[in-house]
Amino acid sequence: MRVEPRQQLLEIWQAVIRHSYPDDKWQWGGRDGSNSISDAEQLLCILGPATEIDAFTIDEPDRMAKDVQAVLRPLGGLTDIPLRLIEAVDEYLQKYTDESGTPIFSCDSYFGVSADADDKTLLPRQRNQPVVDSFAISLSLSLAAIGFARQFRESVKRRAILDKLDDVEARASKRLTAAMVGLLRCFTVNIFDVDSRDGRALCRTVNQSRLSDRRIVTLLHKELREIRASLRDVTIGSGAGLAEDLELPDRLFECGWGWGIIRDAPAITTRADVGEQQEGMAEPAPYIYFTVVALDAIEALFSERTRLLGLLTEEQQRLAQGLQLRWDLTQSYWSKIAVADFGGVRWPLEDIPWQRTTEKETEYFSLHVSSIVVQDLVRKRARDTDLDRVGRVLEELANRSRITRRVFGGDEAYQLHAPGFTINLNGSDEDGGPRLTWVMSDFAPLLLQRTISLAGLLGDPELRGRMLTLADQIWAHLHDRRLRDEDRRGLWDQPAQVFPPFTTEYDKPSWYYTKRVVDGLMTAADVITSPPLRSTSLTEEATYLLSEADHLFDRELLKGSPSGGQAIRGELQELRIKLDRAWAIRDGRPGTAVALANEILLRLDRFAAARDDDVDGGF
Numbered sequence: 001m002r003v004e005p006r007q008q009l010l011e012i013w014q015a016v017i018r019h020s021y022p023d024d025k026w027q028w029g030g031r032d033g034s035n036s037i038s039d040a041e042q043l044l045c046i047l048g049p050a051t052e053i054d055a056f057t058i059d060e061p062d063r064m065a066k067d068v069q070a071v072l073r074p075l076g077g078l079t080d081i082p083l084r085l086i087e088a089v090d091e092y093l094q095k096y097t098d099e100s101g102t103p104i105f106s107c108d109s110y111f112g113v114s115a116d117a118d119d120k121t122l123l124p125r126q127r128n129q130p131v132v133d134s135f136a137i138s139l140s141l142s143l144a145a146i147g148f149a150r151q152f153r154e155s156v157k158r159r160a161i162l163d164k165l166d167d168v169e170a171r172a173s174k175r176l177t178a179a180m181v182g183l184l185r186c187f188t189v190n191i192f193d194v195d196s197r198d199g200r201a202l203c204r205t206v207n208q209s210r211l212s213d214r215r216i217v218t219l220l221h222k223e224l225r226e227i228r229a230s231l232r233d234v235t236i237g238s239g240a241g242l243a244e245d246l247e248l249p250d251r252l253f254e255c256g257w258g259w260g261i262i263r264d265a266p267a268i269t270t271r272a273d274v275g276e277q278q279e280g281m282a283e284p285a286p287y288i289y290f291t292v293v294a295l296d297a298i299e300a301l302f303s304e305r306t307r308l309l310g311l312l313t314e315e316q317q318r319l320a321q322g323l324q325l326r327w328d329l330t331q332s333y334w335s336k337i338a339v340a341d342f343g344g345v346r347w348p349l350e351d352i353p354w355q356r357t358t359e360k361e362t363e364y365f366s367l368h369v370s371s372i373v374v375q376d377l378v379r380k381r382a383r384d385t386d387l388d389r390v391g392r393v394l395e396e397l398a399n400r401s402r403i404t405r406r407v408f409g410g411d412e413a414y415q416l417h418a419p420g421f422t423i424n425l426n427g428s429d430e431d432g433g434p435r436l437t438w439v440m441s442d443f444a445p446l447l448l449q450r451t452i453s454l455a456g457l458l459g460d461p462e463l464r465g466r467m468l469t470l471a472d473q474i475w476a477h478l479h480d481r482r483l484r485d486e487d488r489r490g491l492w493d494q495p496a497q498v499f500p501p502f503t504t505e506y507d508k509p510s511w512y513y514t515k516r517v518v519d520g521l522m523t524a525a526d527v528i529t530s531p532p533l534r535s536t537s538l539t540e541e542a543t544y545l546l547s548e549a550d551h552l553f554d555r556e557l558l559k560g561s562p563s564g565g566q567a568i569r570g571e572l573q574e575l576r577i578k579l580d581r582a583w584a585i586r587d588g589r590p591g592t593a594v595a596l597a598n599e600i601l602l603r604l605d606r607f608a609a610a611r612d613d614d615v616d617g618g619f
Contacts, residue, residue, distance in 0.1 A: 005525040008521050009056065009525075013046055013068075013071045014490060017075065018487060019509060028042065030508050030509045031511075032110055033109035036107070036108075036134055036138070037134055039092055040140075041514070042511045042515075047085065047141070048518055048522060050085075050148065051305070052522055053526075059151035059155075061079050061081070061155050082152045083161065086148070089145045089172070093175060096175075097171070101174075102178075103174065103178040103274070103275060105135060105138060105178075105182060106127065106129070110131075110512075114434055114435040119434060120434050123431060125281075126428060126431070129281055130260055130278075131259050131290065132257050132260065133290070136183070136297035140297055142175050142176035143176065146311050147305060147306075173313065177270070177319065181277065183297070183323060185262060186259075186262060186265075187294075188255070188286055189253055189254070189284075190253060191245045192253070206337060206340040208340075208346050208351060209344035217252070219342050220252060221249070227333050228247070231246060231255060255326075256286025256288070256291035257291045258284065259290050260280055261279070261282060263279075263283065272315045289364070292368045292372065295327060295375070298323045334369060349370060349389075352400070354368075362421055363400050364421045366393065371450050371453075373390055391458075391467050398451075398470060401417065402499070403477045407501065414502060415502075417444060418496075418502045422439050441513065445519065448474040448475060449516070449519055451474060453527070455468050455471060478492070478517060482494065492509065492510055493506070493509075494506055538590040539586060542582070545593075545601065546583055549582075549600045552601070553600070575604070578600055
């Protein structure tokens, strides 16, 4: 893989600091203004790698790497760097908390307005309405901030700083709880008639073998029966229809996250203080984009870091269990739909582009569903052949989106990237304001992240190499889209540099886009630091070679060296260390063990050859 995550992340950090900390004070906002999502993305461009990648540690000053210190030097010295970041987090938490102490999750400037609206003025309630991204990004930021504060605490003795850390941790914990409650209230189950538009669209999606609709419905009921039974326990409080409707033979369903808090979703009962739980506006129907955003964020609640640092309180653990149940059911549902094998020659996922029941078809949805499928295949320990089928989907998506193919005259495929794909947020106009929209424009960085993640799961070297090659091509595309002006070099996004038909030039960074590039690079770092591929045949070869080396080494010790001396004894001691090392890494790194075994055998043969020469010389 030619992507160099360490170098690229350091360049991004340098650019973030240059833009965000020009006059010894954190400066908020980018291309899309300042709001609770954008400002969190801006912070996570630094806090994400700092809390997830050991080599980028900054909350333990004594362990901070020299190159990390160098790019963050504008923030101050070793202890100043983490303190400045804590102050920025504290400012964010205060900025997005109202006078009553309720966390604010408004999207504000991230909202668009439907093109057919006569009056495009947003009502106050619309402007302050959260979406799933609001809760998801706050969940990520809160977990990062709590862990960062706890680790930094070990290096601090001043009472004033300790008090600030306590305050930041308390505020972040409250925001975390509120974000978890918000995600619970955004979950929904959409139940619909088999003969409705939604029902026909779902049947058409899974019917890759030209079966009758009646047969497809029967197969779907059978395939989803366990999920249907479990969903009866979670529909309460999610704004869904009656739970018993799930059992009707003429009904089908979808589950996942709507675009925001579901209309008429009741407040969640919790012992924690989360402030006022505002009423929702979102239609009770899942959106693929927001479902994937929620799934990715919720996964952090069960990570090893969250568990080891004890980042969740007892009440948060209870809420996390509710989210995990919804996470499991949603993962299973969409994966079963995407790879439904009802006698067809291809999966529904492979029928690109994916068509959602309530939205028009787009390659974007194929990419989102692919990520869900990969996670489910990993959980089931699927074969490389199944993972390879997803890989071919990603290759096709890179082609269709003009990442690995050029844009030709009259081609409009580039619009998937710029200006992006627009989602209508249904239900947002019920109070008389214009219908809100949401623009997805992160196709390339999301494709990079999914491709690298899939490559890390493949055991076959050839398949893995193909995915890494694709990742390199996507990265080359992303690299060419960086802003080029001196102050913001290393940030994103300038699509006009790779898509000539798109003529808009930007002079400010998009934190929405840059944060997702950072996520891709973090995934690359995770894959690189994971153990290399293991080969059974190579392990066997290493075992045979090391067994022979062990035997010859012991024989050499028994016979004694041809000329003896301290130097020879030192060389034999060195061989013993290498032999022990080779045995120790044989299972995890068999290729390296083979290389060490060959070196040891060659050096032992030199001893044997020298002994033979001494014997011949004696005659």
